[in-house]
Amino acid sequence: MAATIFDVAKRAGVSIGTVSRVVNNRDRVHPDTRERVLKAIRELDYHANALARGLASQETATLGLVIPQVNDPFFFQVVRGVEEAASAANYALLIASQSRLTASEHRYLHLFRRGHVDAMVLASIEVHVHEVQEIMRQGIPIVLVQLDIGKNIPTFLADNYSGGRGIAEHLVLEHHYRRVAFITGTNHTPDSRERLRALRDVLEENNLDLPAHYIVQGDYLRDSGYQAMQQLLNLSERPEAVFAANDQMAIDAMMAIRERGLRIPEDIAVVGFDDIPMASYVSPPLTTVHQPVYELGWHAAHMALEIINSDQAMIAPRKMLLPTSPVIRRSCGC
Amino acid sequence: MAATIFDVAKRAGVSIGTVSRVVNNRDRVHPDTRERVLKAIRELDYHANALARGLASQETATLGLVIPQVNDPFFFQVVRGVEEAASAANYALLIASQSRLTASEHRYLHLFRRGHVDAMVLASIEVHVHEVQEIMRQGIPIVLVQLDIGKNIPTFLADNYSGGRGIAEHLVLEHHYRRVAFITGTNHTPDSRERLRALRDVLEENNLDLPAHYIVQGDYLRDSGYQAMQQLLNLSERPEAVFAANDQMAIDAMMAIRERGLRIPEDIAVVGFDDIPMASYVSPPLTTVHQPVYELGWHAAHMALEIINSDQAMIAPRKMLLPTSPVIRRSCGC
DNA sequence: TGATACAATGAAAACGCTTTGATATAATGT
DNA sequence: ACATTATATCAAAGCGTTTTCATTGTATCA
Numbered sequence: 001m002a003a004t005i006f007d008v009a010k011r012a013g014v015s016i017g018t019v020s021r022v023v024n025n026r027d028r029v030h031p032d033t034r035e036r037v038l039k040a041i042r043e044l045d046y047h048a049n050a051l052a053r054g055l056a057s058q059e060t061a062t063l064g065l066v067i068p069q070v071n072d073p074f075f076f077q078v079v080r081g082v083e084e085a086a087s088a089a090n091y092a093l094l095i096a097s098q099s100r101l102t103a104s105e106h107r108y109l110h111l112f113r114r115g116h117v118d119a120m121v122l123a124s125i126e127v128h129v130h131e132v133q134e135i136m137r138q139g140i141p142i143v144l145v146q147l148d149i150g151k152n153i154p155t156f157l158a159d160n161y162s163g164g165r166g167i168a169e170h171l172v173l174e175h176h177y178r179r180v181a182f183i184t185g186t187n188h189t190p191d192s193r194e195r196l197r198a199l200r201d202v203l204e205e206n207n208l209d210l211p212a213h214y215i216v217q218g219d220y221l222r223d224s225g226y227q228a229m230q231q232l233l234n235l236s237e238r239p240e241a242v243f244a245a246n247d248q249m250a251i252d253a254m255m256a257i258r259e260r261g262l263r264i265p266e267d268i269a270v271v272g273f274d275d276i277p278m279a280s281y282v283s284p285p286l287t288t289v290h291q292p293v294y295e296l297g298w299h300a301a302h303m304a305l306e307i308i309n310s311d312q313a314m315i316a317p318r319k320m321l322l323p324t325s326p327v328i329r330r331s332c333g334c
Numbered sequence: 335m336a337a338t339i340f341d342v343a344k345r346a347g348v349s350i351g352t353v354s355r356v357v358n359n360r361d362r363v364h365p366d367t368r369e370r371v372l373k374a375i376r377e378l379d380y381h382a383n384a385l386a387r388g389l390a391s392q393e394t395a396t397l398g399l400v401i402p403q404v405n406d407p408f409f410f411q412v413v414r415g416v417e418e419a420a421s422a423a424n425y426a427l428l429i430a431s432q433s434r435l436t437a438s439e440h441r442y443l444h445l446f447r448r449g450h451v452d453a454m455v456l457a458s459i460e461v462h463v464h465e466v467q468e469i470m471r472q473g474i475p476i477v478l479v480q481l482d483i484g485k486n487i488p489t490f491l492a493d494n495y496s497g498g499r500g501i502a503e504h505l506v507l508e509h510h511y512r513r514v515a516f517i518t519g520t521n522h523t524p525d526s527r528e529r530l531r532a533l534r535d536v537l538e539e540n541n542l543d544l545p546a547h548y549i550v551q552g553d554y555l556r557d558s559g560y561q562a563m564q565q566l567l568n569l570s571e572r573p574e575a576v577f578a579a580n581d582q583m584a585i586d587a588m589m590a591i592r593e594r595g596l597r598i599p600e601d602i603a604v605v606g607f608d609d610i611p612m613a614s615y616v617s618p619p620l621t622t623v624h625q626p627v628y629e630l631g632w633h634a635a636h637m638a639l640e641i642i643n644s645d646q647a648m649i650a651p652r653k654m655l656l657p658t659s660p661v662i663r664r665s666c667g668c
Numbered sequence: 669t670g671a672t673a674c675a676a677t678g679a680a681a682a683c684g685c686t687t688t689g690a691t692a693t694a695a696t697g698t
Numbered sequence: 699a700c701a702t703t704a705t706a707t708c709a710a711a712g713c714g715t716t717t718t719c720a721t722t723g724t725a726t727c728a
Binding site: 014015016017018021027028029030033052054055056057058115 | 705706707712713714
């Protein structure tokens, strides 16, 4: 059995209150006493029980993170960011992934609510505003990542619009492409929508058209980029450039293009979004937009901890856009 | 404030003991009473406090996972496997990553030992046998993943040797390459060592030589494959095939080869190990060995839970090799 | 009908800590 | 010298559960 605070107290010849004070550096303790206590702690290899501590102090020093149940390295970066921020503050990290099965019942929310965590970070999951608000009402701060449900909840998002604009302007202004197509993401999510809006705006500003048949539906996953590209290639007037809502699809689109015997970027230019590791390895290397994924996680965790330690008073800005930056490689024609 | 067991008890007109029994389905409770209690629970939206429960029952229903602090999608798969096994058993998952900074003091071990978790899974981290044994002695089962320190600790490993043999035999027996080089991993880790041993054995069995200058040191990371390949290309007698200890380096080696104006696989064949997502996207697609990463995580977690529920009695086999399988693509010459 | 078993519940003792209020001792001021 | 104030410590009351033991009420048996 591991040593308890009583064992330490007995060995040091003090009360458990004093041991607690030494351990937590609270109040003042006579130097001699402190030394005796520390010695006893060392000798017994004492470590305060986290559960008991949490129960007594109503603070668990634990952060909860919920991520979607997808096989996407993308989220690993979020996890890293959150983990690093948490562990820097000496917080533990409790992770739950939202599986397709339990999406409806949101088990993890219960899991976490049971006094397990001091705050939660929700990343890209499906969740209703009510649930979030309900949890916040119970005093558990929540920070959202890549998940915009408005309603005055602290949220960290990548600036999809300006990233989209950056890459769109590159295509239109630098390369002078006039026929640009877009491959959307799943159900046309807000992310995908923003990126499309950026493209549309840039084209409009330059008096260019974005016909409906140049917008093809994809689902962010591998195959869909290929399929979507097929459609575009079958058009009587092929686009000169294709903007895919993410790199995965862009890379797949490239395969479809090559299979037709066309060259990239000479015949058709391709750009993506995300800047996944693979993007720099395909040939030609994919021009894309870098997403600050790690940073999103880090900032979100950081803010969550901040809210905890600030009595959850008003933490000013409710929605933070983190900058995205175009990564110009070769697939755009550069 | 969230409702406690007292609130429920009062509302249902019973004692807290009865509520506890209903919640945990322990002992028998009169159907009518149970109904009343359940009703109260529903009305108050009661959820038992995990900390209090853990403290009283000495079980946290939480699994601890420690992963290295590297930016490697590889580990994300381990996490997924562990998470899925844990959540299937209604266990929460506590994650800590071993940062370079804290590697020496192993903070997470303390973090977890403080009664936080019922068992731990350690994946690919640097850790001393003593520490592990110390923790096990305190009654916390540990399962290792991709981390072989012997000593009767349950361990899940990918079968590096047989995977290495598979790919080596493919190179030697099918393609009849005679001059095969090897690029090692960091500090020549056990993994890398096993893969090399496999190659060496296969070559030997076929009366082929593996000269020292055909074994070049890498470090598993991006650049090192490139550097190592340079060395090999500068040799007076270039190898016909290169076996890199992981895909990352193999892909980098391919770049080095192409930069010299040589063709893959015509001039030099390249094979890797891991089967990372990128492997199928490079051109030519990389022949490699698939690692059951997700499965490693899943099995490890599963075993950890099994040990918990079996009174930690003898769980038979101490070291489990999970099969790896060659994935033949194009870079080998097929 | 009285003794006996069983079912259903309650009361209270852990679990290991934090934190408050009380107490004893030492230092300071008059 | 005595009252006052700081300082250092202790004792005990939570925190929200689980779990054991005791108690009551009801059905079963001789």
